[in-house]
Amino acid sequence: MPHVTRVENPRWLNSLSRYSNPGRVVNVCFFIVLLFSTLLTWREVAVLEDAYISSQRNTLENVAHELNNQLQVNIDRLTFYRNGMQAALATPLAFDGLQNAESQFQQKREQHQWSISLNNQRMLPVYGVSDTFVEETTLLSRDYPLLNNELSATLEVGYLLHLSTTLRRTTQQMLYVSRAGFYITSNALDRSNDVVEQYYSLVTSPWFVEQSQHSNPGRAMRWLSWMADTPNGDMRRVALALPVDYQHYWYGVLAIEFSLQQMKQLLTVATQGEEDGEFRLYDKKMNLLASSMTNNGTTPSPLSAQEKAQLAQAFEQDTRGGLRFTTRYVNWEKMRNFDGVLVRIHHLDEGVRGDFGTISVALGLVWTLFTSMLIVSWVVIRRMVRNMSTLQASLQWQAWHDGLTRLYNRSTLFDLAGEAAKQCEEQGRPLSVIQLDLDFFKSINDRFGHQAGDRVLNHVAGMIGSQIRQEDLAGRVGGEEFCIVLPGATWVDACAMAERIRARINNREILIGKSATLRISASLGVSSSDDKGLYDIEYLQSIADNRLYLAKQKGRNRVCCQDEDSQ
Ligand SMILES: Nc1nc2c(ncn2[C@@H]2O[C@H](COP(=O)(O)OP(=O)(O)OP(=O)(O)O)[C@@H](O)[C@H]2O)c(=O)[nH]1
Numbered sequence: 001m002p003h004v005t006r007v008e009n010p011r012w013l014n015s016l017s018r019y020s021n022p023g024r025v026v027n028v029c030f031f032i033v034l035l036f037s038t039l040l041t042w043r044e045v046a047v048l049e050d051a052y053i054s055s056q057r058n059t060l061e062n063v064a065h066e067l068n069n070q071l072q073v074n075i076d077r078l079t080f081y082r083n084g085m086q087a088a089l090a091t092p093l094a095f096d097g098l099q100n101a102e103s104q105f106q107q108k109r110e111q112h113q114w115s116i117s118l119n120n121q122r123m124l125p126v127y128g129v130s131d132t133f134v135e136e137t138t139l140l141s142r143d144y145p146l147l148n149n150e151l152s153a154t155l156e157v158g159y160l161l162h163l164s165t166t167l168r169r170t171t172q173q174m175l176y177v178s179r180a181g182f183y184i185t186s187n188a189l190d191r192s193n194d195v196v197e198q199y200y201s202l203v204t205s206p207w208f209v210e211q212s213q214h215s216n217p218g219r220a221m222r223w224l225s226w227m228a229d230t231p232n233g234d235m236r237r238v239a240l241a242l243p244v245d246y247q248h249y250w251y252g253v254l255a256i257e258f259s260l261q262q263m264k265q266l267l268t269v270a271t272q273g274e275e276d277g278e279f280r281l282y283d284k285k286m287n288l289l290a291s292s293m294t295n296n297g298t299t300p301s302p303l304s305a306q307e308k309a310q311l312a313q314a315f316e317q318d319t320r321g322g323l324r325f326t327t328r329y330v331n332w333e334k335m336r337n338f339d340g341v342l343v344r345i346h347h348l349d350e351g352v353r354g355d356f357g358t359i360s361v362a363l364g365l366v367w368t369l370f371t372s373m374l375i376v377s378w379v380v381i382r383r384m385v386r387n388m389s390t391l392q393a394s395l396q397w398q399a400w401h402d403g404l405t406r407l408y409n410r411s412t413l414f415d416l417a418g419e420a421a422k423q424c425e426e427q428g429r430p431l432s433v434i435q436l437d438l439d440f441f442k443s444i445n446d447r448f449g450h451q452a453g454d455r456v457l458n459h460v461a462g463m464i465g466s467q468i469r470q471e472d473l474a475g476r477v478g479g480e481e482f483c484i485v486l487p488g489a490t491w492v493d494a495c496a497m498a499e500r501i502r503a504r505i506n507n508r509e510i511l512i513g514k515s516a517t518l519r520i521s522a523s524l525g526v527s528s529s530d531d532k533g534l535y536d537i538e539y540l541q542s543i544a545d546n547r548l549y550l551a552k553q554k555g556r557n558r559v560c561c562q563d564e565d566s567q
Pocket residue numbers: 404437438439440441442443445449450451452453454457478479480552
C-alpha cells in the first residue's frame with residue numbers, strides 16, 4: 001500500500017488533535033473526576049478529624065477543669081491553715097489550756113518522745129521528740145523566741161484540722177510538721193507507732209526537705225510525688241506542701257498527703273459522665289498516679305517507654321496537645337493546680353464506634369463505592385471509545401479506498417493528487433500522471449467469469465503497488481482503469497516507469513482457477529507538468545487518458561507518451 005504524503009497542518013492543530021484523541025480525553029476526564037472526588041473525600045476526612053480532635057480536647061478540658069476544682073479546694077485549705085498559723089504565731093490565743101500546754105512542753109522537751117493533748121476531744125494531740133534529737137539534725141532547730149507561740153499555733157491548727165476532718169469526713173492526711181521537733185496529723189500515720197520514727201520519716205520526706213529557704217526560695221506551694229517506705233512496702237504517695245514562715249523565719253511545713261487510691265478517687269469524681277476513653281494522671285516525671293480504668297493497680301494498656309518519651313517531649317513544648325500512636329489517640333493537658341499532666345487515651349476501636357468513626361467509615365465506603373463504579377464505567381467507556389475509533393478508522397478507510405484492489409478510489413486519488421500537485425508547483429518539482437487500462441478485459445470476464453476478472457484486477461493493483469515509490473499515489477479510477485500520480489517524476493521518468501509496469505503486467509502469467517493461466521496486457525498513457533507546463537491534475541489526467549486511447553488505437557499493450565500529431 002503506497003504511503004500518502006498529506007499537506008501538513010499547523011503544529012498547534014496537530015498537538016490539539018493529538019490531545020483531543022477520544023481515548024485520551026476519556027482518560028483525562030476520569031482522572032480529573034477521580035482526583036476531585038478523592039480530594040473532596042480527603043478534605044471531608046480532614047474536617048472530621050479536626051472535629052474529632054476538638055471534641056477530644058473539650059472532653060479532656062472538662063475533666064481537667066473538674067479535677068482542678070477539686071485540687072483547688074485543697075490548695076485553699078492549705079493556704080487558710082498557713083494564714084491561721086501565721087496569725088497565731090503573731091498573737092496566740094490567751095487560753096489557759098494553751099498556756100498549760102506550753103508549760104507541759106517545757107517539762108517534756110527533754111524526753112525521748114512525748115505528746116501534749118488538751119484532753120477536750122476537740123483538738124488534735126501534738127507529738128514531739130527530744131531536744132537532743134533536734135540538735136543532732138541540721139535542718140531542725142528549737143532555738144528561737146516564738147517557740148511557745150508556734151506550739152500554741154500548732155494546737156490551734158490542730159483544732160481546725162480536727163474540725164474540718166470531722167465535718168468533711170476527708171480521708172486525706174493533713175499535717176503540720178515543725179522544725180522544732182513536733183507535729184500534728186489529722187489521721188493516724190500508717191508509717192509506725194513510734195513517735196520518733198514517725199517524726200524522722202516526716203522530716204526526711206521530700207515535701208519537707210525541699211521546703212528550706214534554699215530549696216524553695218519563692219516559698220510557693222508545691223506538689224510532690226515520691227516512693228514512700230511504708231509497712232506495706234514501697235508505695236507512691238503524692239503531697240501538697242506549703243512552708244510556714246513568719247518574719248523571714250521558716251517554722252515548719254503544712255502538708256496534705258494523698259495515697260494513690262485517693263488520687264484515683266479524685267479522678268473518678270472528675271470523670272463522672274465520661275464513658276469513652278481512659279483518663280490518666282501523671283506527675284511531671286511521667287509516673288502514673290491514677291487511671292480512670294485501673295484494675296487491681298494495673299492500667300489496661302500501659303504506655304511504652306517510647307510513647308512516654310514522645311509525650312514528655314511534647315509536654316516540654318506546650319501546655320496541651322494530642323499525639324497519634326498506632327492504635328490510640330493520646331490527648332493531654334497540663335494541670336493548672338497540679339504539677340503534672342492529665343492524659344486521655346482514646347483507642348481506635350472506641351473511635352470507630354463513636355460518631356466520628358461511623359461517619360468516617362461511611363465516607364470511606366462511599367468513596368470506595370464511587371471509585372469502583374468510576375473505574376468500571378471508565379473501562380466500559382474506554383472499550384466503547386476504542387470500538388468507535390476502530391469503526392471510524394475502518395469507515396474512513398472504506399471511504400478512501402477501493403475495496404477490491406485496496407488502492408485509492410477515484411475521488412480520494414484526485415483529492416490527494418491535487419494537494420501533491422500544489423506542493424510540487426510550490427517547490428518547483430515536476431509531477432507526472434500515468435493512466436492505465438487493461439486490454440480486452442471484457443473477454444476475461446466472459447471467458448473465466450467475473451471472479452477471475454476480480455482476481456486479475458487485484459493482481460494488477462499489486463504489481464502497480466510494487467513498482468511505485470512511497471511518495472507516489474495509485475488509484476482505481478474506473479472498472480479496469482488505473483491512475484498513477486508521480487510527484488517529483490519528470491516526463492522521461494514517468495514514461496520509463498509506465499514501460500516497466502506494462503512489461504511486468506505482460507510478462508507474468510496469472511493463475512486463474514486450478515490449472516488455467518492467463519497472460520494479460522495493458523495500454524498506458526503518460527502526461528507530465530514539465531511536458532505541458534501545467535500542474536492542473538484534471539488536465540494532466542485528461543492528457544494521459546487521451547494518450548491511453550491513442551495506445552489502444554495503435555494496437556494496445558503499449559505506452560503512449562506523446563500526442564499523435566507530435567509523434
Ligand atoms: N470482474 C470485474 N469486471 C469489471 C469490473 N468493473 C468493470 N468490469 C468489466 O470490465 C469490462 C470493460 O470492458 P470494456 O470497457 O469493453 O473494455 P475492454 O474489454 O477491456 O476493451 P478495451 O478496453 O477496449 O481493450 C466490462 O465487461 C465490465 O463489466 C469489476 O470490478 N470486476
